[in-house]
Amino acid sequence: MKCALITGGSRGIGRAICLKLAQESDYHILINFQGNQVAAQETLAQVEALGKTAELIQFNVANSDDTQAALNAWVEQNPEAKVEVIVNNAGMAKDGLFMWMQKEDWQSVLDVSLNGFFNVTNFFIQKMLRNRYGRIINVVSVSGVKGTAGQTNYSAAKAGVIGATKALAQEVAKRNITVNAVAPGFIKTDMTAELDEKELVKMIPANRFGEAEEVADLVSFLASKKSGYITGEVININGGIYS
Known part of the structure; x- marks a missing residue:
């Protein structure tokens, strides 16, 4: 049984993927x-x-013990299964100006995105290397590429995952494992429902928010055999927003 694991798969972009x-x-x-x-x-x-x-x-990607326990239990129940695709999509935002940011708001956002990437990917990476095949796709953000005011914690977390993507890609490429990041801009999901869409659209050359399905199309391509010569890349999907 060949499997694809999507973290944060219950809603929004994760569900679409x-x-x-x-x-x-x-x-x-x-x-x-x-x-x-x-x-x-x-x-x-x-x-x-x-x-x-x-x-x-069910597990909290930010919690190493929780992740290990859930994944070990799953592997024991499915000894023949191979996880060939990992989509590290789980993320959280706790926005606010840095000067008023609480340590907890800094730490929890880093824990989910950056430690979540480590906890899940590290669990499977040796198995992928042995199997000589894998597709690792990290869902990051325009904030991690260009930085967004009011999101210093989120920008730092996503930028960290971008750095990890580029480094890990070089380590595992010989074994036919690709590691790429997808950086969405403003996408219509629960996470952006509170935003002032009319105002923000003015910043977007494409003049609209993206759809979760559009991000999923890109992830699906990167998860396929067609993308074997693409690795270490950060692919922006943002309707043309750049700093």
């Missing part, structure tokens, strides 16, 4: 979620409605 990979690949979809069981079940039902198989796997 689960559905797109179900549509465009033969992977068994592992939908990671932390707390929102109802949303995760919905994603699972939508994947199964496409005639594909999936399962839920």
Whole structure:
């Protein structure tokens, strides 16, 4: 059984990626979620409605022990399974000006994005190297590429993942494992629902917010065999916003 694991797969971009990979690949979809069981079940039902198989796997990517325990249990139950694709999508934002930022708001955002990348990817990387195949896709952000005021913590976390993407790509390329990052701009999801879309659209040359499905299309390509000569890249998907 060949599998694709999507962290933060219950809603938004994560859900769109689960559905797109179900549509465009033969992977068994592992939908990671932390707390929102109802949303995760919905994603699972939508994947199964496409005639594909999936399962839920609950753990907090920011917590090393929690991640190890959940993934070890899954591997024990599925000794023949191979995770060929990892999409590190789980993230969180706690926006605010740096001068008023609490340590907890700094730490928790870094823990989810940066430590989450480490906890999940590190668990599987030796297995991928042995199997001589893998696709690792990290969902970062325009904030990690150009920095966004009011998001020093989020920008730092995503920029850290970008650096890790470029370094790890060089370490594992010989074994047919690619490591790439996808950097969305403003995408219509729950996370951006509170934003003033009318005002922000003025900054976007494409004159609209992106759709989660558009990000999922890009991830699906990077998760496929077609993208084998692309690695260490940060692909912006932002309608033309640059600093």
